[in-house]
Amino acid sequence: MMPRAPLERSDKMAASGKGPAMDPWRIFPEVSPEEMRAAAERQAIKGKLRAAMQQKLRDPYAVGNFEDPALQRWYYVRNHQFDNFKQTPKTSFLGLAFGVLPLAVIAWVFYTDRRKMKEDWKKGIGRNKASMINF
């Protein structure tokens, strides 16, 4: 998908009548040439990937399915996230806030409520009417 001629020559080709009258790489005047070139490079990479896929797909002697290496890499990264773990203040804080604190809070709430309920039973008051947890 790279432009067949450099952008400077397409004007001359259009003027002489050999090339297309409107250069497709000059349609958007607000896009700078560097951005256009970057887009062309990205298109070239995509074209190669697509050609590779089409070759595997249309091979008459191929048998079975073929995988996408990009997806294989995605699966690998998601399953090997701990390889890139480092102990930093941020990770320590996140571990405490999301791993330790919820469990500790819930355990403390349940235990204190149950203790109060047992004390009420011993006193003869009955069930703690204000408790919404242990019922």
Add this chain to the structure above:
Amino acid sequence: MVLLLKDKMAAVGRLGSAAIRSFLWRRTALLSSVRCLSKDEMPGPYPRTPEEWAAAAKKYGMRVEDYQPYPDDGTGYGDYPMLPEEGAESQDPWVDWDDNWHRRNYGDVPHVHSDAYTRQRVNPSQKYVVPWKKMIAALVGFLGFNGIMLYFGEMYKHMVPVAPKQYPFNNLYLEKGGDPDKAPEEEIKNYEFPKS
């Protein structure tokens, strides 16, 4: 032609072995080494040198200028690139994608959180019709108003005024087992007429 039993069994055996052979032949594709990716092609640790940077960009099929991994602060993904947060729903539906359901081409680098950004799930790049602040204000306003009214309503309750029920026949004196000899002389009246 009369087929003897042994001929029939031989034919069945030949067909069976042919089937097994083709079954195994098709499965050899699973064992070919072409399908396995080497350690170089798999994601690795955060790139430190420019050479590692360029190699990682080439590995993922991106330009070196486009390639930017997640910051290496312990919560990152190694050298996996950081892509703009776009959901699958935001991609153009009219493009001939290789995978039309996920709107993705072969070899495209999927976003790290692409399992959350499917079409049935979150779309972080969608635009809301109503501004975000207006939505939050409406929700907080409605729920807040409900909460305030409930709170003060529990504090200051009011009931419909009710009086005890009035019965006729001297408040049902005889029906309640009163002694007829000891009945009151004047009838108990539970009503009165306004003195105009």
